[in-house]
Amino acid sequence: MALYRKIATQLRDEIITQYSAGDLLPPESRLADRFSVNRHTVRRAIDELVQDGLVRRYQGLGCKIVQTPIDYALHDRAAFSHNLNQIGLGLETEILRCALSTLPDTLAQQLDVAPGTRVHELKTRRLIEGEPVCLIRHYLFGLPEDGLDAFDGGSLHQFLRDQWSLDLRRGTTRLRARMPTFEECSQLSITRGVPVMEVHTRNLCHRTGQLREFSIARSRSDLFEYSVEPKP
Structure with missing residues (x-):
């Protein structure tokens, strides 16, 4: 499995168990440090979460957890x-x-x-x-x-x-x-x-x-x- 997809899978599990609607994900730079990857890889992982409808990007704010449907x-x-x-x-x-x-x-x-x-x-x-x-x-x-x-x-x-x-x-x-x-x-x-x-x-x-x-x-x-x- 591609590295960015492994990161997306882990973040997806954390969103479901640890986050509430409206919470912000940590900044890309902090996630990159945490997973020991570059920001491009983190960005691709977050792209997966956006496509899944779990998070939304907001200019100048970051990535916010979407409310339960x-x-x-x-x-x-x-x-x-x-x-x-x-x-x-x-x-x-x-x-x-x-x-x-x-x-x-x-x-x-x-x-x-x-x-x-x-x-x-x-x-x-x-x-x-x-x-x-x-x-x-x-x-x-x-x-x-x-x-x-x-x-x-x-x-x-x-x-x-x-x-x-x-x-x-x-x-x-x-x-x-x-x-x-x-x-x-x-x-x-x-x-x-x-x-x-x-x-x-x-x-x-x-x-x-x-x-x-x-x-x-x-x-x-x-x-x-x-x-x-x-x-x-």
């Missing part, structure tokens, strides 16, 4: 903010765009709705303790033109319940992993080497079963693990 359950409760609050994580919502638009033809065909359907298109960025974790594009059906005028952040689904008595449940969900675009890297503060998990969800009116929202969420794969809960 968030176990996010995909069940019939569709609210992203509610689901994270249930596991003790506070969530901030930034609104990137909110406008009336025409649903793209390809998406209309996929969702089996009429071409030219008008929707509210909402783009949000979600943050935990100031760190961006997810981008979500929402297409909302059947709201009045001013339906989102009063929405200024927080839980979108709680807003829909309070403002329009619209309670949503999760319908079908599709997941895929892919590499991020340059824009997503910028918005999520990740490198091109960190995949995003893309989740497509149809959310239905709990009372009528009618499609009222289609969402595309792109979350950081280094921070989220998805679990699927079977229906009772």
